[in-house]
Amino acid sequence: MAEKPSGSRDDARSVALLWNTRERARRGPRPALSWERIVAAAIALADAEGLEAVSMERVAERLGFTTMSLYRHVPGKAELVALMIEAAIGEPPALAAPERWRSALEEWAANLLGTFQRHPWALTATGRLRLMGPYELGWLETGLSALSATPLDPAERHAACLAVLAQVRSIAQFSLAPPKGSPGLTGERWNAETRALLRVRAERFPELTAALDALRLRDRPPAPGSGLGFVLDGIARRVAQRGARAPAGRPRR
């Protein structure tokens, strides 16, 4: 069967892999390969040449095994990608104490952005709704606990985290350097090419032209007036509101 890039019947299998530690086989030859090595090779490949370069064949080649040998350790490509995501994300970071929720969230966002910058393919790979592994959910947990000392209720904390995550994804898309093989666009290049398109039609797109001309690609993410700044300010406002009235949800720690 051909690739099913966003198939997700495999999600079930992926989940089993991500959450179950399977014990070593008791019989048979000792494995020369392991899914850990496969995943590492696949990640190295994806880092270097992008997710499209990751084929079972090329991963196997890197490892010096045949294509089909991979299937002894990984059920299929979809599951491999799921494992790659988990491995690339890794252990969630330690954040500032939740009393300073804002800097904790900023740290969280910065760490997340760092991950996306180290592994640009992860942005695409995580682009669809799918079941997650322990690391990935651990990141979410960490993000949420950055808000645990605020009077926000759990649903609001969740919304806040997802909002920050969405901003990080948006920032990442512009600031990622696409790998050599795939001539993906840089943010700079997108900007330049789009301005070129608009140059002839500046009257039809006055606001956009102005925006692209003024675009500050250099601004560090949580700068005021940036997307992340807006989100954090919005959260702050809600925190202030909630704090003024009765604290909602569980009491603050």
Next chain:
Amino acid sequence: MAEKPSGSRDDARSVALLWNTRERARRGPRPALSWERIVAAAIALADAEGLEAVSMERVAERLGFTTMSLYRHVPGKAELVALMIEAAIGEPPALAAPERWRSALEEWAANLLGTFQRHPWALTATGRLRLMGPYELGWLETGLSALSATPLDPAERHAACLAVLAQVRSIAQFSLAPPKGSPGLTGERWNAETRALLRVRAERFPELTAALDALRLRDRPPAPGSGLGFVLDGIARRVAQRGARAPAGRPRR
């Protein structure tokens, strides 16, 4: 050559297609097909069965032509998808007057969300940085002009629009109904399955467990305490700040 799902050397070709109106051929038999019909068929197919179901063969089949006939009208699949995006997005909406920037932006977001709900595949298809067509840039222009009466400078307006867009994408991912063919996850289903995973491990993920239990999937997007609410509040704060000092950027209309 096999599919290059996120190749973008083709972006150049796509742009030519999206921005240039090519005049009819002067010789030869009158075409029975047109790229408009191809795009319409492809969109219908994607709406019904998801983007993965869109293959040149299946599109051609729907039209009663051979696979290769499509290539007379569309350079390749990447370009077809680009055209699909443009067609699905369509003419940008008319918004409230920019004096009420907040409701204008809310309308903009709602319209965008509507588009994603009518064409769930568009979320994936627009997931990478790529050159855009006139409609898509028109939407951006419209979003920016919702902020044209505010004292925000052009870069801030741009950041604000992208922030709203990022929220819409995030919301869409949870609220989309995946098409029949691909067993993609609904937000509800994601929630249920993830809670099931966490049930055994509630101590490791206390915040997340609480968040998922409290999750209000029903809240309409710009509700206070939602992601979009945070963004809009954050923008409002900046507007107030800027308004208090000297207006930045071009003077308000």
Next chain:
DNA sequence: TGATGACTGTGTATCTGGTACACTGTTACG
């Protein structure tokens, strides 16, 4: 008006990539 070349749709072939399946050899357990 008829030749002609541009253009349309078609059929065939090739390439990439995922994966099913059967085979061979290995090793721990009974």
Next chain:
DNA sequence: CGTAACAGTGTACCAGATACACAGTCATCA
């Protein structure tokens, strides 16, 4: 020590994109 479970291999097949050559059509121009 036999044997069943397991590892890696080789071959085969399928889906999907697309290059290419061919045959029919029709506006234009000699």
